[in-house]
Amino acid sequence: MTTTFERQSVTSTTQGGLNDRSLGWLRFLWDKATTDDDWSDQGEPHQWWDRYSEPPMCSFPRFDLAMVGYVLPMMLEATPAWREGYTRILDEIARRYVTFWGAIDWNTLIGPDPGVDKYPPEWLMVAPEHLRGRYSLPGWTGNGIEPWGLQPDPVGCDGNLFYRGWLNLLLSMRHYVSGQPTQHVAFDVSGYQNRQFSWTHQRIAQFISDQLTARPQGAHCENTKIWPFCMSAAGLGLKLYDSLLHTSLNEPFLDWIAFAKKHYMGRDRRGRIDWVALYYDPIENATMAFPGPLNAYSALCLLHYLYPQDPQLAIDLYESATRQLGWSNPKVPVVQLADDPQMLSNALWMAREIGDTTTWERLRAVSESQFEPRYFGKDNSRFAYWLDRGESWPRGQLNATMMMIECAAPGAWSRVFTSPNTTMYTEPTVCDIDYPLIGIRRTHNDIERRVLEIDTYAATPSRRGTATTFTVDNLPDRAHVSLHIDGRACETWRRSDAGAVAIDVGADTHQIRLTYS
Amino acid sequence: MADAALRTLLWLLGQCIARGSRYMPSLRSQITRTMTFELSAGERVARHWVFDAQLRRATTYSGHASAPDCAVHINSSWQALRALVSPVTVDKIVRGLHEGTVELHGSAFVLLWFHGLTRKFVKLGRPDGPRHRIPGAYIAHDPAACGAETIVIEPAVVRLDPTWTGAWKARSTLSTVRACTDEPMLEP
Numbered sequence: 001m002t003t004t005f006e007r008q009s010v011t012s013t014t015q016g017g018l019n020d021r022s023l024g025w026l027r028f029l030w031d032k033a034t035t036d037d038d039w040s041d042q043g044e045p046h047q048w049w050d051r052y053s054e055p056p057m058c059s060f061p062r063f064d065l066a067m068v069g070y071v072l073p074m075m076l077e078a079t080p081a082w083r084e085g086y087t088r089i090l091d092e093i094a095r096r097y098v099t100f101w102g103a104i105d106w107n108t109l110i111g112p113d114p115g116v117d118k119y120p121p122e123w124l125m126v127a128p129e130h131l132r133g134r135y136s137l138p139g140w141t142g143n144g145i146e147p148w149g150l151q152p153d154p155v156g157c158d159g160n161l162f163y164r165g166w167l168n169l170l171l172s173m174r175h176y177v178s179g180q181p182t183q184h185v186a187f188d189v190s191g192y193q194n195r196q197f198s199w200t201h202q203r204i205a206q207f208i209s210d211q212l213t214a215r216p217q218g219a220h221c222e223n224t225k226i227w228p229f230c231m232s233a234a235g236l237g238l239k240l241y242d243s244l245l246h247t248s249l250n251e252p253f254l255d256w257i258a259f260a261k262k263h264y265m266g267r268d269r270r271g272r273i274d275w276v277a278l279y280y281d282p283i284e285n286a287t288m289a290f291p292g293p294l295n296a297y298s299a300l301c302l303l304h305y306l307y308p309q310d311p312q313l314a315i316d317l318y319e320s321a322t323r324q325l326g327w328s329n330p331k332v333p334v335v336q337l338a339d340d341p342q343m344l345s346n347a348l349w350m351a352r353e354i355g356d357t358t359t360w361e362r363l364r365a366v367s368e369s370q371f372e373p374r375y376f377g378k379d380n381s382r383f384a385y386w387l388d389r390g391e392s393w394p395r396g397q398l399n400a401t402m403m404m405i406e407c408a409a410p411g412a413w414s415r416v417f418t419s420p421n422t423t424m425y426t427e428p429t430v431c432d433i434d435y436p437l438i439g440i441r442r443t444h445n446d447i448e449r450r451v452l453e454i455d456t457y458a459a460t461p462s463r464r465g466t467a468t469t470f471t472v473d474n475l476p477d478r479a480h481v482s483l484h485i486d487g488r489a490c491e492t493w494r495r496s497d498a499g500a501v502a503i504d505v506g507a508d509t510h511q512i513r514l515t516y517s
Numbered sequence: 518m519a520d521a522a523l524r525t526l527l528w529l530l531g532q533c534i535a536r537g538s539r540y541m542p543s544l545r546s547q548i549t550r551t552m553t554f555e556l557s558a559g560e561r562v563a564r565h566w567v568f569d570a571q572l573r574r575a576t577t578y579s580g581h582a583s584a585p586d587c588a589v590h591i592n593s594s595w596q597a598l599r600a601l602v603s604p605v606t607v608d609k610i611v612r613g614l615h616e617g618t619v620e621l622h623g624s625a626f627v628l629l630w631f632h633g634l635t636r637k638f639v640k641l642g643r644p645d646g647p648r649h650r651i652p653g654a655y656i657a658h659d660p661a662a663c664g665a666e667t668i669v670i671e672p673a674v675v676r677l678d679p680t681w682t683g684a685w686k687a688r689s690t691l692s693t694v695r696a697c698t699d700e701p702m703l704e705p
Contacts, residue, residue, distance in 0.1 A: 044687065057705070108677055109677075130543075134543070139693045148673070151671075193678060285651070292607030292610075
């Protein structure tokens with residue numbers, strides 16, 4: 001395994017397609033998603049699912065599931081005509097999400113936290129100063145405590161917003177990527193003592209929205225903490241749901257933003273944000289905010305979720321955070337106060353989004369030199385940031401955000417939520433492709449000229465050249481078709497249906513041009 | 518002059534924390550690891566604290582520790598004094614880190630934890646947060662807050678079902694549980 005920089009210089013674009021890093025990460029995502037493992041109470045997830053990062057609040061494998069798919073709707077900008085591979089990955093993620101291990105915190109961290117005075121000092125720092133040593137830390141969900149009682153359904157409960165909020169976001173992304181309106185399809189969620197609870201995507205989204213309407217402070221995650229971070233993710237899931245289904249479930253979240261600006265953050269005399277709550281406990285009436293510049297971390301974790309919903313607030317938070325940490329100041333070195341690469345990756349992503357080249361270049365230099373970007377696996381066909389820690393697998397949560405930088409042009413993440421490309425569902429589409437034998441780097445539908453362009457590559461280099469077949473459907477019925485591969489006219493296609501053709505090709509780098517009329 | 522003043526301040530903080538660890542539950546409950554913390558300034562002032570997790574006690578000594586788990590060195594006693602008596606101590610320390618006048622060996626979170634201990638005795642400034650009670654608290658279940666859904670609620674419990682052995686086994690692998698056993702863990 002070697003560190004490889006020469007294969008990478010620019011990030012993905014719609015015109016150029018997915019870059020090598022994105023393709024390598026996609027290949028590893030495929031491995032993770034399609035390799036069977038047991039997420040029941042009798043098993044244990046494969047160790048490559050990240051249940052280590054961001055303790056104590058995010059060190060559960062669900063957070064890997066929740067975040068790892070973010071790149072997939074963004075990748076659609078480069079490959080709008082190939083979606084089935086991404087859909088398969090999201091299906092495998094969603095299948096795990098609703099298992100015992102998906103909700104292991106709500107299902108097993110029952111009752112009062114027995115470790116309040118046993119956690120390491122570093123962890124005690126995420127409790128409000130006056131409560132340290134006698135207060136349940138973030139991550140201890142405390143299902144079963146008074147006054148809430150035992151609520152066995154991980155979705156249908158007063159707390160646990162971070163479960164259903166990200167589930168809704170995941171299902172909304174799955175809807176967008178697949179184009180399949182499955183919001184009324186019932187599925188089971190595994191709860192306390194393995195009891196199964198039936199839900200639909202529509203009911204979850206409506207339930208979240210109703211809770212936000214009734215609870216202006218926001219819904220709880222752990223008993224009893226309200227996190228701007230989780231609220232923002234829940235709001236984002238609702239926003240995508242609204243964009244796809246023309247509902248207005250996100251509206252109460254916008255009201256919550258107004259509430260949060262007033263109660264969960266403060267500004268200095270110059271109007272700059274100078275503190276943000278990490279969380280608020282309504283029973284203790286306690287706000288957790290890191291002191292001094294470390295407070296920036298509470299702001300950085302919100303950026304991905306708020307930027308598509310309230311761009312100006314996200315920019316204010318970003319500017320506040322990078323100023324406090326000195327990351328935007330070229331006169332001082334980039335100091336990472338916390339041993340938490342995810343915060344730097346969040347800032348790096350935002351710097352790129354808003355064109356803050358000074359901060360981008362400073363932070364990018366850090367990520368390239370310290371986050372150990374490298375290809376790995378058979379034929380070096382997988383890619384991830386390894387963090388130079390000698391671990392067996394790359395961290396899912398960090399890579400989920402770092403790869404958002406690699407996989408699409410700036411603005412792609414916001415466009416997923418504000419202007420999703422729903423016309424792609426009716427345009428010519430690549431399907432039945434034998435991924436990962438052959439992969440898709442780029443597709444482009446030129447509707448006016450009636451041309452579908454497809455750039456392929458050998459996703460499994462050791463099988464390069466192997467003959468394979470894929471289909472293009474959504475073509476006009478009985479369309480006249482001509483095929484060019486690498487600039488040469490080809491007859492290696494046949495009509496497989498009235499509106500579909502099958503194309504034979506070798507698994508390799510090809511530029512395929514399908515003209516139909 | 519600054520050296521003497523800083524020595525006195527550190528001695529005072531040292532005694533407060535050490536004596537407080539004998540009888541203050543809110544301080545003892547935070548001594549969860551056996552570790553050494555050192556604070557030094559210039560070339561002549563240093564003090565360290567030894568925290569004993571078994572006894573939940575702290576002791577303090579003048580001078581450098583042989584192998585501190587977390588050590589902060591500030592360029593001058595004057596700078597250290599200004600930082601320690603400021604209501605924005607953390608801001609000043611971080612500014613020093615940026616300017617290269619403060620060196621930190623170890624976790625910034627441990628430094629903040631120690632700073633929190635000192636604030637039990639000398640509380641300068643106040644934690645960030647709203648200066649008012651936040652309205653609209655939801656502190657008891659309300660069926661009207663669930664839209665068309667009904668939440669299943671059973672009597673409160675204090676621990677995971679003892680007979681659910683699979684869940685106990687799975688839970689034991691979680692960082693949240695392992696962190697209480699003194700196993701080294703990642704920072705937040």
